C-alpha cells in the first residue's frame with residue numbers, strides 16, 4: 071500500500087495542512103509520496119520533502135497548474151494515481167474542489183473529511199454538522215479521501231527526501247482563472263492559530279470587530295466570525311467558522327456575541343478550551359463553553375483587553 | 379438556456395440529528411424534513427436566471443423514495459417549470475447520484491446544472507464535482523456569484539483565502555454557497571400552481587447505473603460530549619481561570 075498526498079500550497083508557500091494530511095497518510099501506510107502541483111513551487115516542494123514520513127516528492131511546476139483549477143489538476147492526479155492505493159487531499163476549498171473530480175474519473179466513491187484512521191479501509195468522519203460520527207469502510211480497491219486537517223497533529227520534520235521534478239503541462243480547455251480577492255492579514259491563519267477569537271451578529275457592525283484586535287494581538291490569535299456576521303457584511307467570507315466555513319480546533323476559542331447554532335458549533339466544538347461571552351444567559355453557546363460569561367460584549371471586551 | 383437543478387430531501391436544518399440507540403445510523407423517524415438549504419439556493423438562482431430572460435426552462439430533479447416529491451413540489455412552487463423524480467429506495471452515495479444525474483444530463487442536455495455544494499446530512503461536498511467530471515464539464519464550486527456572459531459563465535467562488543473568480547465555458551456545473559442569494563418564500567398561489575406542473579417519475583434502475591454500495595456504514599456514534607463548563611462572574615475571574623486552571627494563556 072502506498073499513499074499519494076496532494077500538497078496544499080498558496081503562491082508557492084506550503085500550507086500547514088499538508089503536514090497534517092501526511093500524518094493521516096502515515097496512519098494508513100508507511101509509503102507516502104507528496105505531489106506538489108503548481109507554478110513556482112520549488113519552496114513548497116522543498117518543505118514537503120522535509121515532512122517526516124514522506125518518501126518522495128513529485129514536483130510538477132508548470133504555468134498550466136498555477137491556479138490549481140480542478141479540471142486539469144484532476145487529470146494530472148489521475149495520471150499518477152495507478153501507483154497508489156490511497157489518494158489524500160486536505161479538506162480545504164482546494165481539496166474539496168479537486169478530489170471528487172479525481173474520484174469520479176477513477177470511478178471511486180470518495181470519503182470526505184476523515185477525522186480518524188481505523189485501518190487502511192476504515193475511517194471516521196462527522197456527518198449531520200458533526201452531530202454524529204460515522205465509521206465507514208471503503209469497499210473500493212483504491213480510495214480517494216479528503217482529510218480534516220484540524221483532527222490530526224502535524225507530522226514532524228525530517229532530513230529532506232528526494233524530489234522528482236516531472237515536466238507536464240495540461241491546459242484546462244473549459245475553465246480559466248480570472249482573479250482572486252484576498253484578505254490581507256498579519257494575523258495567523260484561522261485554521262493554524264493556537265487561539266481564535268470570533269465575533270457574531272452581536273458585534274453589530276464591522277467597525278466593532280476592531281474591539282477584538284487588541285485581544286487578538288495580546289493572545290497571538292486569529293479572528294473568526296459566525297455566518298451571520300459574514301452575511302451582514304461585517305467581515306469577509308474567509309473568516310467564517312462552521313459547517314460551511316472553516317473548521318478550527320485551537321487551544322482556546324473565544325466566541326463573542328455568537329448564539330451557538332449547530333452549524334457554528336460544527337466548526338469549533340473540538341477546540342480544547344471554549345470561552346463564550348454573550349449577554350443572553352440562555353444562549354446555546356454556553357452548553358459547549360468551558361467558561362461562560364454573561365455580559366454585554368461592549369463592556370467585557372475592553373476589560374478583557376486590559377486584563378490580559 | 380436550459381437549467382437543471384438537482385435537489386435533495388434532508389433533515390430540516392433547525393433539527394439536531396439523533397443517533398439510534400443501536401448505533402446503526404441517525405434516527406430520521408418523525409423528524410422534520412425539508413429541501414437541503416444549498417439546493418434551495420440553487421433553485422432560486424435558476425429561477426432568477428429565468429426571470430432575467432437568460433434561462434428558458436428550469437428542471438428540478440431529485441433522487442429518492444416517494445417522499446422527495448414533496449421537495450420537488452417545493453421547487454416547482456419556487457418557479458421551476460418541471461420536475462423529474464428518480465425513484466430509488468437504495469442508500470446512494472454521491473458517486474451513484476452523480477452517475478444518475480449524468481444520465482439526465484445526457485437526456486435533457488442542459489447548458490447549466492446548478493446544485494448545492496453539500497447536503498447537510500452526509501456533508502459530502504462531492505456530487506457537483508463528480509457530475510462535472512462524468513459529463514466532462516467545467517465546474518464552478520462554492521459559488522457566491524454567477525454571471526452568464528454569452529457562452530461563458532463567470533463564477534465567483536468562496537475559497538479559504540477569499541474570493542476567486544473563474545470563467546467557465548458552457549455547458550458547465552455550478553455548486554452554490556450560502557451567500558449566492560436569499561431564496562424567496564413560495565406564495566400560496568404558486569404552491570397551488572405547482573400542483574399542476576409536470577412531475578415525471580422514472581426508476582433509478584431504468585437508467586442502467588450500477589448502484590452497488592462502495593462504502594459500508596459500520597456504525598454511527600454520538601460525538602464526544604464536552605464535559606460541563608462553569609459560568610464566571612467577571613472578566614477578572616475568566617482571565618484567572620484561563621491562566622491557572624485551563625492554562626491556555628500565560
Ligand SMILES: Cc1cc2nc3c(=O)[nH]c(=O)nc-3n(C[C@H](O)[C@H](O)[C@H](O)COP(=O)(O)OP(=O)(O)OC[C@H]3O[C@@H](n4cnc5c(N)ncnc54)[C@H](O)[C@@H]3O)c2cc1C
Nearest residue numbers: 270271272296297298312313314315327328329334349367
Ligand atoms: C446550511 C447552513 C449552513 C450554515 N453554516 C454556518 C457556518 O458555517 N457558520 C456559522 O456560524 N453559521 C452557519 N449557519 C448559520 C447558523 O444557523 C446561525 O444562523 C448563525 O451561526 C448565527 O450567527 P450568530 O450566532 O452570530 O447570530 P445570532 O444567532 O443572531 O446570535 C447573536 C448572539 O449575540 C448575542 N448578543 C447580541 N448583542 C450582544 C451584546 N451586546 N453583548 C453580548 N452578546 C450579545 C445574542 O444574545 C445572540 O446570542 C448556517 C446555516 C445553514 C442553514
